[in-house]
Every structure is written in C-alpha cells, then in structure tokens.
Amino acid sequence: MRAALKDSAGAGLAFVPLGLAFGALVTHSGLDWWWAGLSATLAFGGSFEFLLIGMVTAAAPLAAIAASAFMVNVRHVFYALSFPLHRVPGRLGKTYATFALCDEVYALSTAKQARSWSGRRILWLQLLLHLYWAGSAVAGALLGSLIPDGVTGLDFALTAMFTVLALDAVRDLRGDLPTPALALLSALAARLLFPGQMLLAAFALFTAALLARHLVTGRKPTHV
Amino acid sequence: MSDPRYAVAAVLVAAAVTWGLRALPFAVLTPLRSSRTVQYLSTRIPAGVMVILLAYCLRDLPVTHARSLAPLIALAVTVGLHLWRRNALLSILAGTAVHVTLASTLFAP
Numbered sequence: 070m071r072a073a074l075k076d077s078a079g080a081g082l083a084f085v086p087l088g089l090a091f092g093a094l095v096t097h098s099g100l101d102w103w104w105a106g107l108s109a110t111l112a113f114g115g116s117f118e119f120l121l122i123g124m125v126t127a128a129a130p131l132a133a134i135a136a137s138a139f140m141v142n143v144r145h146v147f148y149a150l151s152f153p154l155h156r157v158p159g160r161l162g163k164t165y166a167t168f169a170l171c172d173e174v175y176a177l178s179t180a181k182q183a184r185s186w187s188g189r190r191i192l193w194l195q196l197l198l199h200l201y202w203a204g205s206a207v208a209g210a211l212l213g214s215l216i217p218d219g220v221t222g223l224d225f226a227l228t229a230m231f232t233v234l235a236l237d238a239v240r241d242l243r244g245d246l247p248t249p250a251l252a253l254l255s256a257l258a259a260r261l262l263f264p265g266q267m268l269l270a271a272f273a274l275f276t277a278a279l280l281a282r283h284l285v286t287g288r289k290p291t292h293v
Numbered sequence: 294m295s296d297p298r299y300a301v302a303a304v305l306v307a308a309a310v311t312w313g314l315r316a317l318p319f320a321v322l323t324p325l326r327s328s329r330t331v332q333y334l335s336t337r338i339p340a341g342v343m344v345i346l347l348a349y350c351l352r353d354l355p356v357t358h359a360r361s362l363a364p365l366i367a368l369a370v371t372v373g374l375h376l377w378r379r380n381a382l383l384s385i386l387a388g389t390a391v392h393v394t395l396a397s398t399l400f401a402p
Contacts, residue, residue: 079381086389104300111308118307125303134303138310145311147342149318151335167316172346179339222389222396225364228350229371229388233381235347236372238340245337252341256348267352271345276334279341283333 073193076186077201080173083230084201086223087115092209094119098126102210109206113199114171115227117141144272148175157188169195176234181241251278363400367392 088109095105100122108118117138124134152175157166166188177183178191239249252275259270325331351368354361371388375381 079385082382083385083389100300101297104297104304107301108304108307111304112311114311117311121303121307125300128299129303131302131306135306135310138307139314142311142314144342145314146318147338148315149322150331151339152319154319164316167319168312170315172342176339176343219401220393220397221401222363222393225367225392225396226385226389228347228364228368229385229392231343231347231350232368232371232388233375233384235340235343236375237381238343242337242340248337248341249344252344253348255341256345260348260352264352268345268349271349272342275341275345276338279334279337280330283330 070193072186073190073197076177076183076190076194077197079233080177080198080230081201083226084115084173084198085205086226088202088205089209089212090223091115091118091122092206092211093213094122094209095206096210096213098122100125102207105210106203106207109203110199112138113169113202114142115202140266140269143269144172145170145175147272147276151175151179153178153183153186153188153191156186157191162188162192166192166195169199171195171198173198173230173234176238180237247282248279251275251282254278360400363392363395366395 091109092102092105095108096102104125108121112118112121120137120141121134124137148170152166152170154163154166157163174191174195177194178186183191235249239246242248252271255274255278256267256271258274259267263270322331351364354364367388370391371384374387375384378384
C-alpha cells in the first residue's frame with residue numbers, strides 16, 4: 070500500500086483540484102451535494118461526469134444519457150488489451166479492478182515501470198484514486214460556494230496530467246515516433262471530421278491506422 | 294433539485310454503461326492476448342491513447358484568441374519542466390498553477 074500511495078500521488082494531485090471543481094459545479098448547477106459523491110463513486114470517470122451534470126440539469130432522457138456514456142467511455146474497450154487484469158487476485162478484486170479502471174489507472178499500470186507491480190499494488194492504486202476523486206467531489210460540493218468566482222482554470226490539471234502521461238508513454242516506445250504521429254493525426258482528423266464524437270472517431274482511426282501499419286510492416290521477420 | 298429519483302437513475306445508467314465497457318472486453322479480448330496483432334496493438338495503444346486524450350483536452354482551444362495563450366503557456370511550462378526534471382507531480386502542479394494564475398488575472402474572461 071505504501072508503494073501504491075506513491076504511485077497515486079501524481080494522478081491524485083490532478084484528481085483533487087478536478088474533483089473539487091466537479092463538486093463545486095454540481096452545487097452551482099442546482100444539484101444536491103450528495104449527488105456529487107454518488108456520481109464520483111458509481112460513475113467513476115471524470116470526463117463523462119462533467120458532461121453528466123449538464124445532462125441531468127437539462128433532464129435529458131435516460132436513453133440519451135446511456136448513449137453519451139457509451140460514446141465518451143467506449144475508449145475503455147481498448148484498455149482490456151493491455152491492462153494486467155490477470156495479475157489482480159480474486160473474483161472480487163477483478164470485479165473492482167474493472168469497475169475502477171479509469172484512464173489514469175490504465176496509464177499508470179501499463180507503463181514500463183509498472184511491469185513488476187503486483188495485483189494488490191494495482192488494486193490499492195485504484196482504491197486510492199477512487200477515494201481521492203469521491204472525497205474531493207464531496208468536499209468541492211460542500212465548499213463550492215466558498216471559491217471566489219474570479220479563480221478559474223483549475224481544470225487544466227487534467228490537460229497537464231495527460232501531457233505528462235503522453236510524454237512518458239512516448240518515451241517508453243523508444244524511438245517509435247510513427248505511433249504518436251499517427252495518434253495525433255487521428256485526433257486532428259477526428260476533430261475536423263467528427264467534432265461531436267472526437268474521442269470515439271480518434272480511437273477508431275488510430276486503431277485502423279496501427280492495423281494497416283502492422284499489415285504493411287509485419288512481414289519483416291525482425292519486426293514485433 | 295426537481296426529482297432526486299431521476300438524478301440517481303441517471304448516475305446508475307451512466308455507471309452501468311461505463312462498467313460494461315470496462316469489464317466485458319476482458320471476456321472477449323483476453324483469449325486474443327497471444328495473437329501477434331493484439332500484442333502489436335497493445336504495446337502501442339497506450340501512448341497513442343494518451344496523445345489523443347491530450348488533443349481532446351485541447352480540442353476547443355480558440356487558436357486565434359488571446360485567451361488561448363494561458364493554456365498554451367501552461368502547456369509549454371508542463372512539457373518543458375517534464376522533459377527537464379521528469380517529475381510528474383512537479384510538472385502537473387506547476388503547469389496548473391501557471392494556468393490558474395494566467396486565466397484568473399491576465400487572461401480573465
């Protein structure tokens with residue numbers, strides 16, 4: 070657990086201001102404070118939760134909420150390819166590991182330095198991040214009215230976190246620059262062609278581009 | 294809040310869809326782990342996903358607007374610090390602090 074505490078510090082630092090911002094936004098939107106905690110605990114996944122606030126205050130139909138949750142979170146389908154679920158002990162552990170498999174857990178647990186992590190260490194990391202998020206969401210909802218309106222921009226923590234994770238992940242590729250280039254091109258193409266479904270389109274384009282590249286280069290015996 | 298039952302139902306629907314997307318692919322994709330194509334994808338997808346999520350965070354940046362200088366400067370600080378010190382905590386904290394300072398003062402909406 071001590072190791073997981075250290076592993077979770079970087080992402081946790083991004084979670085706390087974002088969770089506070091999420092909680093503050095919940096009460097500012099006219100929803101009750103406990104709803105922030107409920108959403109943070111059960112629908113654990115930052116980007117969609119911010120979207121959910123707007124949908125609930127607009128009384129969107131449940132079917133529309135289900136469709137949006139699918140679109141925003143469908144990227145998690147790709148995570149099953151490399152998340153080390155086989156190392157997580159027990160049926161209950163595996164159940165929780167899939168439940169709390171957020172972007173940051175995936176990024177941390179699939180990085181190069183995590184190859185030696187035990188399943189317990191990954192579970193502790195997930196539980197800690199889950200607690201940071203739910204705790205700061207409730208705190209933000211309760212304290213929301215105290216934050217001066219002039220202080221903005223805390224949401225950049227999410228951007229900064231993905232910047233750091235992207236730099237580290239690209240470094241782990243050791244000179245395989247076409248992969249981040251394909252990802253960037255996919256993101257730009259998705260932004261221009263499918264602005265409403267940018268994430269889904271970008272992931273689909275990127276996967277297709279990787280598959281095409283594998284087909285073209287895969288015949289060389291040295292290439293893995 | 295008009296109807297707490299609706300607000301709770303909305304969370305439950307979102308939670309069920311999210312968990313389904315996280316858990317079900319393991320049943321379908323785990324047997325494919327030994328496939329060379331899946332191995333090829335799984336070593337490269339994490340880095341690509343992070344690049345795409347970063348681009349997604351910046352998707353609505355009004356490039357022609359002076360206000361977009363705050364995130365761009367903060368991004369440069371984050372990247373520069375991270376390449377220099379390789380300390381994730383430091384890079385995220387400093388980048389966010391720069392952004393909050395700029396967005397709340399110089400580039401306040």
